[in-house]
Every structure is written in C-alpha cells, then in structure tokens.
Amino acid sequence: MPRRQLQQSDRIVIIGAGVFGLSTALHLALRGYKNVTVFDKHNYDATKYDYRSGADSASSDLNKIIRSAYGSQVEYQDLSKEAIEWWTAWNQEIKTAKNLPAGLNSSDQVYINNGTLAFTDKDELPTFELDTVRNMRAAGLGATQLITTNPEDVRAADHRGWGYGIDPFRRKERRKANVGVLDTTGGVIVADKACRFALHKARTLGVKFVFDACAGAFESYWHDKDGEVVGVRTKDGRKYPAKKVVMACGGWTPALVPQLDGLCETTAGSVIMIKIPRESSLFDRFAPDRFPSWMWKLWDGAGGGLYGFPRDDRGWMKIGYRGTKYTNPQIQPDGKLRSVPITRYTPDEKVTQIPRKAMQVFKHFLGEYLPELAENGINIELTRLCWYTDSFDNHYVVDDLPGQNTVMVATGGCGHAFKYLPNLGKWIVDAMEGVETERTLLQRWRWRALETGVKPFNTLMQGNASPNAFKNVSWSKDADLTLGTGPRL
Template identity: 55%
Template sequence: MASTSKDARINIVGAGIFGLSTALHLARRGYKNVTVFDKQPYDDTEYSYSKGCDAASADMNKIIRTAYGSQVEYQEMGFEAIEIWKEWNAELADGQDLPPGLTSSDRVFVNCGSLSFTDSEELHPFEIATIKTMESQGHKDTQLVTNDPRHVAIAKSRGQEGACDPFHRRKRGKSSLGVLDSSGGVTIADKACRFALHKARQLGANFVLDPVAGAFDSFMLSSLGRVQGAKTKDGKSHKAELTIMACGGLTPSLVPELDGLCEATGGSVVIYKIPKSSSLWDRTSPENFPTWLWNMRSGAEGGLYGFPRTDEGFIKVGYRGTKYTNPRTQDDGQQRSVPITRWSGKETGEELQQIPVQAMRVIRGFLDEYLPELGEEGIDVALTRVCWYTDTFDNHFVVDHVPSKEGLFVVTGGSGHAFKYLPNIGNWIVDVIEGVQTDRPAIKAWKWRGSQAETSVNVLMEGSQGSRALDNVQLVGKNREERAKL
C-alpha cells in the first residue's frame, strides 16, 4: 500500500469504531476515495441501541482505562487516546460545525476514574503489574490503591475521592480493596461514534449507511482469487484496490480464514433506570462515580463491569465471566458463532431479548451486596441485552492483510477492549496498511497468526455442543416473575 496512489479506491465494510477510525485516519492522510459501507442507517439511528442498532459500538457508554498490567503497548496507546478524547471534548465545547444532535454542552469523555476492585484481601498480580509498569513508564501516582491513605488523598485532590469507594463499603464496615486508574473514566459511546463519523466526512470519507445499499453481500474476485471489491445487497459492485473488513461480530463469519483466530462472543448486559428522586441519582453521577471492574479474572463467578448513570438515569452493568456463543452451520459446513440480538429477528427469524441465567445470578448477587439501594428503593431491571464482541484467542486485535487473499484486509478481534481507542487506533491501522514502523510491539501482536495455543486466554469454536452455546443455556429477561424463580 505504501506505493499506492492516494487516489486508489478503498472500501471499508463496517462503521463501528474500527471502521470509523480507519476511515478518519485514511482521510486525514490524504486518501481521496475512501468509502464505508454499513447496513445500519446511523444518520437516522444515531448509533442508539434503542433505535435498532445492535453492534457493540452502538451503546450508551464504554470504559476508558490505561491500566493493562505489563502490556505497555496498550497502556501507552491508552494515554495517547485520552489526549485526543480531551481534544474532542474541546472541539465540542467550541461549538463549531457539530453534527446534528450534538451541542457545545455534550462531552464524549468524562475523567471520572476507572476502579478495578476485588472481594479478596490482596491485590491481583495484574494490578501489581499495572502499578509497576506505570511507574517505569513515567506515570507515577496514576494508579491509586484504595486503602492507601496517601493515594486516597491524591484522589481527593483530583476530585475523585468518591471513586475510591463508590459502593460505600467502608461506611458499612466492609472491606473494599482495589486500584483506581485516575487517568480513565467513561466515554459516551453513541455520541463519540457520531462525532467520529462527522469528522471523517469533513475530511472527505464517504459513507453508504443503508439496510440494502450499505449491506455487504459478497466479495468481487478476479480469476486468480484476488479481492477486487465488494458487492452490496442492492446488487451493485464496488471495485476497490483494498477492501477492509471491520464488521465487528460478523467479521469471523464473513471471513472464514479467521477460523481458530477469532469468534463472535456475547457479553451479558443489565440496565437499570434511576429516577431523579432516588438517593442514587447524585451519588452515581459521572462527577461522583467511576467506571468499575470487579473480579475480572475470577472466571464465571466474576467478570463484572459497570458505569456511572447516564444523563437519562440509566445504569449499565455487564458480565463477561462467561463469553457466550451462537454457533450456526454455514454454507461450507463449518459452524461459526454469529450475533443474535433483539433486532436481528427481522433478518434471521430469531431475536434475543434475554440473557443467560448465570449472568443474571452473578449480576444480581453483586448488586444485592454492593448496591443494595436498588432493591431497597424498588428500582428494577429496565432492559437486558446480549452485546456481541469478536474475541481472539489471545485478546490481541487482528490488523493485517488476509493470507492468500490479496486485496483483503481485516481489522477485528477487539476482544471487549477496543472502543477506548476510537480516536487513535485508525492511525495505527493506516501504519500497518502502509508498512510504517511495523516492528512496534502492538503491531507485531496484531499480525495474522496461527490458531489458539495451550496458553490461550479464550477457547474458541467449541461449536453447538459447547457449554457456552446459547442453545444450551437457560435464559432470563427483565420479567420480575421469571427472575424471582432463580
């Protein structure tokens, strides 16, 4: 690509964070014929899940953190991203040439801190490694241990004292040990995507966002098997020198070469609606409450994360202790997990409004112990959702040309931690496309690689007989009577 003219046609399939950021940075570097295709009419739906968007990027909020244990590459990319998040906030505040629906009072990043905590009496080795790595890279006192008086004083000086004990454990005489990543916080995901889309358009990127005209159908192939572009559901062919697949949870089923490297997996989400009259309204605001992660490395009985309330009063709690799958047999006879959502029934005859019972049990057990005010005030579940990610076996992204498929490039494998890089990941992706500084640790980790090893973080492609397959687990939704039976 380094020798390719900036006039060359480049197609990107998918307008989630990978596709948006890639388009933005290609356009920023002067590529003049970049077109993004997506079946979601995002100009109308505004990346809102409640309006029918079912991609992982279409969400109310996502966690921003720089804490990554000993993984310096992701840590430093996080700090790089945060600086740009702050720039985007400043651009919004300036109020000049904003996309429809956004105003100068909107923010896309709130530095409320990100708390990783545990019910153990000792910090997890990951947290200890994070502190050590931060200090070695010149980020001393960004990671604040919640039972260290000096660190609590630092948090207070930064307006984050409440983030050290957001669940009021100390007031209740209970233990609460964790590490507050004071550099992190929350991004308002749907607004961030809309702003990124707007910025990419300003720089000349084109978008086809339509259920038919923007929907990928198949690849255009030469007689030698080179990918020469993509066909969309309206029957049109879109020739391109490079086709980039950035389709979120759909990518592994559209690019079968990813077998064993990537799989679509479902995270479980429960949302509560906090009324303004609640004692939790002020306490859970972004000014007083952090994003948080609880027992993230404890298997099926842990893996929870959550957020401060939104402006509308929604509090989201997610579960990734078990990553569920939806295996379906495809035309080549191979079973691959494909997303099934509240909205997908229009296309497949299936829909999913519930979440697995195991997820609900862990979430409810946590909230009964850590946020009992929900039950005391009669605040009930407003919505349940399965959010589909694309996991790799090692949790590293995949950013590379597809072997044996000249002209085809994939950007996938977010593994539940990619959204924070919306402002800057595209710059790295374009470096890969152009072959710039590809010896950097992050880019080396994202290269195309063999299938899962014994040391895999995630076990993939267990198929329809696997214990994580949704067809094999009991589901439950927001219905109070159903949940009462658990």
C-alpha cells in the first residue's frame, strides 16, 4: 500500500513519549507540522523521567552511554557523529537559554564527553573493537580511538587529558591485564534531563502532550467502515482522529502491535545502582571528569555484556547487564504469548529484584574490577529491570504497519537508541514523508522477516520454553545487595 502524503496541517498522533516518540514529535515540529499530539500513560510532568520517582520506561533513566564505536556498522558510526553534533548544540543551547524546564539550569550538560572504554578480560582486542578502529580511521577519526595496550596511544591519552580513561579500573597497579579501546568521542548522556529538555523543546514548538494513566493510555485504533485506521481511542473512551498514528511505545510496543511477532520482542536488562557518599574518598575517584563510561565484554554472552558509568552529581553510579536478556511471556487477548514489561511500578504484579544470574555477573565484576567498593563498605542500593524492544537483527523498525498506511511503527531500539534522541526523529520523519533515498539506515529499518537459514542476532519469541523466561528464572534476594558476599560466578 503506498504511503499517504502528509500535509503540515494534518493531525498526527504519537503513542509514547520515550526516545522514539519524543524525537519524532520534535522533528515533526521542526519541519512545520502544526497538529502533533503525543500520548503516554506515564505522567512525565510529575516524574520528570526519573525512575526513582515512578517512571519505568527505558528512557526514564539516570544515564545512557554514547559512543561512535560500532564495529563494522559504519551507518551507526555516522549516525553517532551526527548525534554528537546535536548533543553539543543542545549543551550550548542549555547554557544560554532564557527559559528552561523545571529541574534544569544553565550549568547542566546533557552530553558529557568523558570517553567510553570498551574492554575485555582476553589477551587481544575482540573483532568488534578492531573493526571500530579500522572504520574510524577510514573516516578520518582514528585519533579518537586509543588502544590501551599501544604505548603510543597511552602517551597520546596522557598528553591530551584522556589518561584517566585508559586504565580507570587500575589494572596496571593490580598487575592485571588491561585490553581495550577508549572512544574519546563517547561518554555519558544524562537521560532524564535530556528527555525533559527534548519535551520542553517540542512543547515550545507547539507539540501537545497528554500524560495520564487513562487519558494518555492507548486502548485501540479507531477504524472507519472500510477497516482503515483513522485515529486512536484512549482508555478514558475518547477518540482522536489522525492522518498518521506513530506507535512508539518502547517495551510495550510488541504487545500493542501483534504484527511485530517474529520481528520484535520485549526483553529485560538488569540494572544495579550504587550510592557513593559525598564524604567518601571514592566520590572524587568516580567523578565524570576522572572516570569514563565503559562496556565490558559486550558481545561475550551471559558471562559479559556489562556497561557502566561514573557517579552523577548526587553520587549515584549505575551498572547494567544485557549479557542475558529476560522475557515475561503473558497470554494476550488473541491467545498468543508475548513478553510484556513488569516493573516495581506495575499496577498489579510487581518485580523488585533482578534475576540471580545477573546479580552473579555484577558481583563477579565488582569483586574483580572494583574491589574498593566493598572495602569501603559501599553496597548496592537499588535494582531495576530495564525493558527494551529487540529485533531479530538488532536494527530498529521504522516503517508503516503492513496493510495500514496510516499507522507507522517506530521501535526496536535494542538497547542502543537513546544516544540518538536529538537526531533519530529526523530519520523517522524522512521515512514518514516517503523521502526517496537509498540511505542504508532507512533500508535496514524497514519492515522485514528473518530469512530461512539466517542466524538471528537476537533469538526471539521462545515463550515459556526459554530458560530466560521469568517462570524459569531464580531471583536475587535483599541479602545479595551487600558487596563482598555471594552470589558470585
């Protein structure tokens, strides 16, 4: 079915105010669309995208990693370069703005360029990092990638002020291996503040937002007599007409859009948060200007897949685990099993712990790489499940719903989309407008099916047969929050 040509006066409805929905709304407004409304069941005006205040979407977070390092996937490397230009501009805009949303001031940064270290416990760099270095060099950015075992790069890091990022875990003084690459374009995105700033910018440009557990919650499409979607119905019973509906519901998308079966599934990563007291000697050690964001054994399966950050200005330090991704299969109205998010804030059933396997990996890493935490009596303060939507090939899905040219799906972030909050919507609006392009990204993000005989990057929809389905998982306990104690690998 051909894509319908949009007019700038057309009503456009976006379901979801996370990274995909916010960015889409912002770029629609930047292109002159006058009638854009975003609905979300989370009251982000009240929670300010702060997880600890009750916001449980993946975008509602303390911080996210930004990196240009993408191995052989130069299309995302280029997208990262574009994003960093936008983030840098946002920092400057915040610095000089006369009107900022609550919780932001002119001294805030949403992008902290303190580097991202990708490292391993192996003796040699993994293929992914080698590909990154080669492709960044080909793009004229080789000097931004500093190999920790290359004496020339180590000297360059010291000379350029990046010495802290070469060996932040003090492996040399512990006589341990330190093999990795420091991406000096990377660092930290302050996620909750970035979302609040994007929301503020979109509102300033005329985008309307409806945040409410009923009035902002998607209930169903509104169809005409021919079965074409002409709008949406929210849980309070109201109908909203639309020439275009964009389903950008994060981890809730696959349950709301069953056509995604086989293409996308909702999975949970595990997160721990550690509080560094201001009076501790470690407060300065883990400051953003002395400690990079990092990724450890990112593609090594269940025993790796960790990532982390310096502490923030309140002392919170976050570490995440995606080496094992978990599912919560539940029977849906059509009788099929689909994974759906469940968090500590879910209205009925709640989850306040993380899987035991995830806790084991966390504690093994902390014991090996950051033993000073336990030595100083610092423990895990909070755990959470962070729900993403994975596609089988780890690429996003940005395309019209098959058979409905009035409905677009924007999802499949696969845990690596937030860094593109400022510019992702530009590409989504290109797809929405049917911009004729052979650009690799838009081609990769189109609706697709797994080809026979092709091994997926992510294995999806195993239901309760999966060992990582919640019914088959053992869970951590409160006692596990104490560092220096079990469970360990």
